[in-house]
Amino acid sequence: xxxxxxxxxxxxxxxxxxxxxxxxxxxxxxxxxxxxxxxxxxxxxxxxxxxxxxxxxxxxxxxxxxxxxxxxxxxxxxxxxxxxxxxxxxxxxxxxxxxxxxxxxxxxxxxxxxxxxxxxxxxxxxxxxxxxxxxxxxxxxxxxxxxxxxxxxxxxxxxxxxxxxxxxxxxxxxxxxxxxxxxxxxxxxxxxxxxxxxxxxxxxxxxxxxxxxxxxxxxxxxxxxxxxxxxxxxxxxxxxxxxxxxxxxxxxxxxxxxxxxxxxxxxxxxxxxxxxxxxxxxxxxxxxxxxxxxxxxxxxxxxxxxxxxxxxxxxxxxxxxxxxxxxxxxxxxxxxxxxxxxxxxxxxxxxxxxxxxxxxxxxxxxxxxxxxxxxxxxxxxxxxxxxxxxxxxxxxxxxxxxxxxxxxxxxxxxxxxxxxxxxxxxxxxxxxxxxxxxxxxxxxxxxxxxxxxxxxxxxxxxxxxxxxxxxxxxxxxxxxxxxxxxxxxxxxxxxxxxxxxxxxxxxxxxxxxxxxxxxxxxxxxxxxxxxxxxxxxxxxxxxxxxxxxxxxxxxxxxxxxxxxxxxxxxxxxxxxxxxxxxxxxxxxxxxxxxxxxxxxxxxxxxxxxxxxxxxxxxxxxxxxxxxxxxxxxxxxxxxxxxxxxxxxxxxxxxxxxxxxxxxxxxxxxxxxxx
Amino acid sequence: xxxxxxxxxxxxxxxxxxxxxxxxxxxxxxxxxxxxxxxxxxxxxxxxxxxxxxxxxxxxxxxxxxxxxxxxxxxxxxxxxxxxxxxxxxxxxxxxxxxxxxxxxxxxxxxxxxxxxxxxxxxxxxxxxxxxxxxxxxxxxxxxxxxxxxxxxxxxxxxxxxxxxxxxxxxxxxxxxxxxxxxxxxxxxxxxxxxxxxxxxxxxxxxxxxxxxxxxxxxxxxxxxxxxxxxxxxxxxxxxxxxxxxxxxxxxxxx
Numbered sequence: 001x002x003x004x005x006x007x008x009x010x011x012x013x014x015x016x017x018x019x020x021x022x023x024x025x026x027x028x029x030x031x032x033x034x035x036x037x038x039x040x041x042x043x044x045x046x047x048x049x050x051x052x053x054x055x056x057x058x059x060x061x062x063x064x065x066x067x068x069x070x071x072x073x074x075x076x077x078x079x080x081x082x083x084x085x086x087x088x089x090x091x092x093x094x095x096x097x098x099x100x101x102x103x104x105x106x107x108x109x110x111x112x113x114x115x116x117x118x119x120x121x122x123x124x125x126x127x128x129x130x131x132x133x134x135x136x137x138x139x140x141x142x143x144x145x146x147x148x149x150x151x152x153x154x155x156x157x158x159x160x161x162x163x164x165x166x167x168x169x170x171x172x173x174x175x176x177x178x179x180x181x182x183x184x185x186x187x188x189x190x191x192x193x194x195x196x197x198x199x200x201x202x203x204x205x206x207x208x209x210x211x212x213x214x215x216x217x218x219x220x221x222x223x224x225x226x227x228x229x230x231x232x233x234x235x236x237x238x239x240x241x242x243x244x245x246x247x248x249x250x251x252x253x254x255x256x257x258x259x260x261x262x263x264x265x266x267x268x269x270x271x272x273x274x275x276x277x278x279x280x281x282x283x284x285x286x287x288x289x290x291x292x293x294x295x296x297x298x299x300x301x302x303x304x305x306x307x308x309x310x311x312x313x314x315x316x317x318x319x320x321x322x323x324x325x326x327x328x329x330x331x332x333x334x335x336x337x338x339x340x341x342x343x344x345x346x347x348x349x350x351x352x353x354x355x356x357x358x359x360x361x362x363x364x365x366x367x368x369x370x371x372x373x374x375x376x377x378x379x380x381x382x383x384x385x386x387x388x389x390x391x392x393x394x395x396x397x398x399x400x401x402x403x404x405x406x407x408x409x410x411x412x413x414x415x416x417x418x419x420x421x422x423x424x425x426x427x428x429x430x431x432x433x434x435x436x437x438x439x440x441x442x443x444x445x446x447x448x449x450x451x452x453x454x455x456x457x458x459x460x461x462x463x464x465x466x467x468x469x470x471x472x473x474x475x476x477x478x479x480x481x482x483x484x485x486x487x488x489x490x491x492x493x494x495x496x497x498x499x500x501x502x503x504x505x506x507x508x509x510x511x512x513x514x515x516x517x518x519x520x521x522x523x524x525x526x527x528x529x530x531x532x533x534x535x536x537x538x539x540x541x542x543x544x545x546x547x548x549x550x551x552x553x554x555x556x557x558x559x560x561x562x563x564x565x566x567x568x569x570x571x572x573x574x575x576x577x578x579x580x581x582x583x584x585x586x587x588x589x590x591x592x593x594x595x596x597x598x599x600x601x602x603x604x605x606x607x608x609x610x611x612x613x614x615x616x617x618x619x620x621x622x623x624x625x626x627x628x629x630x631x632x633x634x635x636x637x638x639x640x641x642x643x644x645x646x647x648x649x650x651x652x653x654x655x656x657x658x659x660x661x662x663x664x665x666x667x668x669x670x671x672x673x674x
Numbered sequence: 675x676x677x678x679x680x681x682x683x684x685x686x687x688x689x690x691x692x693x694x695x696x697x698x699x700x701x702x703x704x705x706x707x708x709x710x711x712x713x714x715x716x717x718x719x720x721x722x723x724x725x726x727x728x729x730x731x732x733x734x735x736x737x738x739x740x741x742x743x744x745x746x747x748x749x750x751x752x753x754x755x756x757x758x759x760x761x762x763x764x765x766x767x768x769x770x771x772x773x774x775x776x777x778x779x780x781x782x783x784x785x786x787x788x789x790x791x792x793x794x795x796x797x798x799x800x801x802x803x804x805x806x807x808x809x810x811x812x813x814x815x816x817x818x819x820x821x822x823x824x825x826x827x828x829x830x831x832x833x834x835x836x837x838x839x840x841x842x843x844x845x846x847x848x849x850x851x852x853x854x855x856x857x858x859x860x861x862x863x864x865x866x867x868x869x870x871x872x873x874x875x876x877x878x879x880x881x882x883x884x885x886x887x888x889x890x891x892x893x894x895x896x897x898x899x900x901x902x903x904x905x906x907x908x909x910x911x912x913x914x915x916x917x918x919x920x921x922x923x924x925x926x927x928x929x
Contacts (some may be wrong), residue, residue, distance in 0.1 A: 260861055372861035382858040390706045391688030398690035399706070475861050 002172040002182070003100040003208065015101045015212065022216025029223035030231075033277060036315035042262075042269040042365075045250070047239045054238050057356075062237045063088075067354040072582065073284065076136065077354075079129040083158065086122035086129075087230065090165065093119050094215050101212065113183035120166070120187035127162045130155050144283030144292075144301065151281075154227045160214045166191060168207035174200035229280045233355045236278040239271050240356040244509035245347060246558035248364055251474045261368025261472060263332065264325045265311055265318065268365065275357040276308025285349035285359060290590040295605020296342035300349035300359045303339070307362065329366060340366050341378055344608065345470050345595035346553040351586050367472030381471045384599035389476060392462035392483075393428035394599050403458030405430065405437040411444050413458040414491040420455035422447075423493045425484075425507060427500035428463050429631030435638065436631040442660035443499050443523050449663050450535040454497065460487045466502040469510070471596035478514060481506075485516040499523040499656065501554035501561075501630045502594075509559075522555060524629045524655055528564040531571045537664035540573035547658070548578050548616055548623040550637065551588030552630030562586075565629045565655050572658055580626075581619045589615055593632035609636035613644055627655045675820065677720040678733045678782035679754070680773055680803065681713035683745035684793040693894045700894070709745045712788025714856035716849040719818065720786055721753045721857065727820070731755045733780065737764055737772045743872055750867035751859035757870070762877020767886035770802035775880045777807060782844070784826065789814055789848040800848035811846040812839050818847065 060066045065084060068077035093115075096107040109115050134155050137147050169188035174195045178184065195203050222228055243249070251260065262268050283301055291298040307329055314326040340363050349359045370376040377385065387396035403413065405426070414420060424447070430440035447454050465480030484507075488496075496518045498504035508520035530536040549569060555561045562585050569577045583589040592608025602608070616626055626637055637652035685691060685700070686708035692701040709717070717734070724730040734749035734757040736742045746757035764772050777785060785807070790797035804811035814831045821827040821840055828839040831850050859867070904921075906914050923929040 254861075255865060258862065371858075375858045375860045375863075377858065379855045382855065385858060387688060390686045390708060396688045398688055400690050473861075475864070 002169065002177045002179075002185075003097050012102045012104075015098065018213065018216050019098060019102065022219040025220035026223060032315075033223060033228075035319055036311050037270040037273050037277075039266055039311070039315065039318050040268045040270040040273045041266050042272075043252075044239075044269045044271050045252075046242050047271060050242045053242060054240075057237050057240060058234070061354075061356060062233055065354075067352075067356070070352075071587070076132075079132050082122070082125045082129045083133075084230075086126035087158075089118050089122045090126075090161070093165075097208075097212065098215075111179070111182040116183045116185045120169070120185050123162045123165050124187055127159060130159045130162070142283060142287075144286040146281035146283060146301070146305075148281075150225050150227070153221070154225060157214060157218050157221070161211060161218070164207045164211035164214065167193075168204050168211055171195045171200045171204035171207060175204040177204060226279065226281050229278050229355055232274060232278040236271075236274055237356050239274070241271075241358060241361075244505075244559070245350065246505040246554060247509040247513065248469055249361060250513040251368075251478075254475055254478060259369075260372040260474065261370070262362070262365035263328050263369045263373065265307070265314065265329070266325070267369070268307065268362065272358070272362055272365075273307070273311055275362075276304055276311060278355045279304045279308060279357060280355060281305065282354065284352040284354065285357070288348040288352045288587065290344060290346060290348065290592065290608045290611070291342040294608050294611050296338075297336065297604065298339045298342035300343075303359055303362055304357055332366060332369070337366075337370055337376065338604070340370065341381070341597075341600060342604075343595050344553070344590045344592060344597050346590035347557040348553075348587070348590065351557050364470060364472060367470075368474055369472070371472030372475060377471055377473075378600050380600050381596055384596065385468055385471060385473050385476060388463045388465070388468050388480065392480075393432060394463065394467050395428065395432055397428075397432040399462075400459055402426075402431045402461055403456060405432075405440050406444065406456065409441060409444050410448075412455045413460070414455045414493070415458070415460070417453075417455045418491050420453050422452060422454040422495045422497050423488065423491070424454050424456050424497045424499075425464070425503050426456055426461060427498065427503040427631065429635070430499055431461070433631065433635065436634060436654075439499060439631065439634070439654040439656050442654070442656045443497075443527075445660045445663060446527055446530070446536060446656065447497075449537075450530045452530070452535075457487055460490075462487075464503045464506040465510075466506045467596040467599060469506070470594070477510075481511055481514050481516065485511060485514065488516065488518065494518060496520045497523055497526055499629075499631070499654075501552045501559070502632070505554045505558055522559075522561060522564075522629065524555075524565045524568055525561060527656065527659055528568050528571075531568065531659075536659070538572065538659070538662045539664050542572070542574035542662060544574045544576065545625060546576045546578055546620070546623045547625045547627050547653075548580050548620045549584070549655075550580065550591070550612070550616070550626055550628040550633055551584055552628055552633045553588065553590050553594050555629050556588050557586060565627075568655050568659060569627060572662055575658070578620045578623055580616050583615050583619075591628075591630075591633040591636035593636050598632050598635070607640070607643075609640040610643060612637065613640035613646065613650075616650065617646070623650060625651045625653050625658075627653050627658060629655050675723065675727065675730050675784060676733070676780070676782045677723065677730060677784045677786060678735055678777060678780055679713065679716050679720050679749070679786045680735050680777075680800075681717070681745055681749060681788070682710045682736065682791045682793075682799075683707050683738055683742040684710045684791055687711065687792065691896075693896050697893050697895075698891050707741060707744060709748055710788050710791040710793070712790060712792070712849055712851065714788075715852055716786040716788050716847075717749055717752055717754065718854060718856040719815075719849055719852060722854065723819070724753065733757065733782065735773065735776055735780075736760070737762065737769055737776070737877065739763065743874075746872050747867050748859070750870050750872075751864040752857055753859075753863060758873045758875070760875045760877050760880065764877060764884065766798065766888055767802055767806075768882070768884040768888075770799050770806045771882040771884075772877055772880055773799070773803050774806035775882050776875070777803070784818075784844065785809070785846040787846065787848050789850050797848070800846065804846040807844075807846065809844055809846050810841060811848065812841070813848045814850040815847040816850050816852040 065081040068080050096110040099105040141147055166188045169185035170191045170193050173189055285300040286292055289300050318324050318326050343363045345360050384394035387394050392399050426440055430436040462483050463480050465477035469477035496507055504522045549566055569575055589612055590608055591612055628634055634652055634654055641647055641650055641652055686706040689705045694701050720732040724732050732754045734746050734754045737760040740761050743759055746759055750757050760772055760776055787800035801811055812828050812830050815828055816831050817829040819827050825840055825842040830837045830839055906917055
């Protein structure tokens with residue numbers, strides 16, 4: 001790029017002074033913010049492992065803007081990407097301008113035609129994007145977006161940068177500031193502005209100085225603003241959790257701890273606090289939250305911002321005194337804990353966040369405090385916890401009755417068949433809930449028809465612990481995990497089948513935290529494979545029917561299992577599979593039962609499962625069945641269909657039941673379920 | 675105020691009870707034990723009093739087999755200050771006398787019992803204990819508090835409402851299910867409870883008279899298994915109605 005020539009003492013010294021001022025202000029504030037981060041005391045375990053994956057994330061999520069360019073946001077995402085990429089390209093030029101202005105040093109490539117073309121193209125693209133962004137804020141305000149002055153200030157600063165850039169380039173050419181061999185800024189030169197003689201020099205110098213001063217003002221303003229995300233996204237993406245998304249953070253040495261969960265800012269980790277600095281207030285998380293959409297008090301964006309605002313407010317005080325505890329996070333006192341209990345841990349917010357903020361961990365950490373320290377879980381949730389503790393299932397059904405669903409099916413227990421290849425971990429719902437017992441029987445029929453060697457644990461099985469962990473009782477989860485791991489160990493279990501995505505997620509993703517490592521498949525993954533391998537033979541004489549597929553959160557978003565259930569449906573003759581547009585795959589909408597909500601009352605707003613049925617009917621009114629792969633989804637969908645009086649129109653089923661009904665040599669079990 | 679809660683360990687409500695081969699007792703191998711539900715409400719009432727007035731101490735006491743120690747552990751986890759066990763088998767009057775001997779050693783201001791244990795549903799021991807202590811008692815209590823000007827104000831549930839009683843001195847209350855569910859122990863509470871000493875006495879050391887009328891279970895029978903439901907489907911509405919009426923009259927014998 002071009003700069004006013006002149007000796008160090010005429011311009012360079014002033015510039016150096018301004019640079020020190022601008023970047024000094026940035027660093028001063030940034031250092032304070034870093035010190036605040038260190039208030040978070042919780043140890044992070046998995047923030048620096050798997051370097052290649054972290055670098056890949058930087059390329060794809062940060063540089064590639066992958067998470068911004070997703071439906072339904074891809075147009076505004078593209079505008080953002082242009083501004084961001086423009087920022088990167090032009091920052092290089094800015095560094096060149098500053099170095100040149102101070103010390104006459106040039107950065108490589110800045111004089112080439114390719115670079116000046118790139119700069120100019122981006123300058124125009126950024127300006128256009130800024131205009132779009134401003135119009136959107138002013139006239140098409142998205143409902144969840146947090147629109148404040150800050151946003152306009154940032155847009156104004158960027159616009160000023162682009163205008164002054166094009167202006168000083170244009171006037172600079174006329175003023176003869178181009179050096180020999182330097183490419184002419186192509187677009188700036190095309191502008192219908194013709195300065196000549198002295199005026200060119202004045203316009204060039206003024207625009208250049210205004211540009212430089214804006215850059216430095218920007219640097220000073222940045223850490224006071226949500227725009228800090230251009231800096232913090234870099235570390236926030238780098239340090240994102242490499243845990244599977246469905247795995248919550250382990251509380252280590254739980255019996256030796258004295259306090260549990262997050263009651264104050266100090267009870268979070270530095271990474272959780274960094275999430276707050278990184279939030280861009282875009283509102284995509286809130287946009288996709290099923291609790292918020294149905295009128296619950298939860299707003300995932302506020303969870304993140306409240307923690308950030310409190311950190312900025314109380315950080316100094318907390319740093320000054322190690323004794324000071326500060327106030328509890330807003331969710332624990334100002335607004336009611338109902339916000340926290342409304343979360344279904346469906347991960348729609350986590351999925352939507354362009355800067356990889358981890359909302360669920362914060363919510364669960366605060367729940368952990370309420371449950372383990374304050375004994376303040378909702379009474380129904382406490383009842384479920386007591387039931388898990390005493391009966392090994394959240395409904396409080398007799399432990400002895402766990403294997404009774406299989407009566408008459410000749411499904412062996414591991415005690416009877418210790419050399420079985422697979423353990424079918426049935427889970428509480430399929431063991432006790434009458435509707436879901438039919439799903440367990442369907443799976444047993446499929447596995448037997450495929451000749452697979454499997455067994456169940458029967459009364460030796462206990463709840464995997466998912467509801468306990470998500471309600472915030474980490475201790476009970478660890479006890480349940482240990483009990484199951486011991487039972488698995490008694491029989492040397494290596495391969496586990498789960499028909500419940502919650503069992504699947506917990507055993508596959510969370511048991512390794514406490515030493516349980518198995519090869520875990522969800523039943524639909526296995527059945528897909530058995531069909532592909534020709535081990536399951538399906539009849540083709542079946543009436544045509546239209547079936548909508550509902551993505552269970554713990555199969556889809558938490559574990560990325562979107563296609564196997566769909567492929568199983570597609571393998572069924574007569575089935576026309578349809579999607580619940582636009583809420584499918586990554587944008588699937590929760591049934592309302594996750595995060596322990598299955599056992600809590602839902603009195604505020606519309607019920608989440610009723611909303612789901614509304615979505616189904618709006619998108620696919622002719623679907624005669626809605627198929628899923630989760631016992632809780634099935635219960636919730638059935639309740640929703642029943643409450644809306646749609647039993648005759650649409651029937652909720654599990655994909656496994658559809659497969660079992662088409663088995664070539666139906667066993668007793670399959671006939672029973674069909 | 676010093677409150678003493680007497681509790682009984684019973685099979686947990688989630689346990690499917692099986693009658694033992696002797697047809698007089700239940701199979702106890704491998705079952706989950708818990709504090710009898712009304713006793714849990716009694717603990718909760720006492721702890722609520724402690725929450726409101728930190729000067730309160732709440733003690734738990736049981737007479738029973740050694741495994742009943744787990745029930746006391748649970749009471750400590752919920753927030754009781756201390757607990758003691760008298761190990762031995764006693765029932766009826768003998769049990770009430772044993773409890774009375776243990777209570778007298780502690781001089782509480784208030785003794786709480788659940789209104790009845792969920793295993794035998796006799797509802798006898800609380801009142802018998804009051805008698806053995808020579809104390810007044812109030813049954814089916816849902817709340818109590820220190821009364822203005824001394825004594826204890828007691829809310830007792832009656833059909834369609836409640837009565838307010840007042841006790842001036844030591845009193846025994848048998849507790850009814852109240853509005854607040856028994857609390858779930860906090861994790862620090864569970865950890866602390868694990869470390870607490872639970873002093874033990876042998877029933878024989880108390881030197882109480884075990885004589886007296888003793889009820890004996892003569893026989894136990896499980897309830898009959900529930901049969902499967904029947905759905906009438908074949909035929910027109912009139913025929914179905916006729917068939918339903920026939921079955922209700924001839925098979926179910928309810929018409």
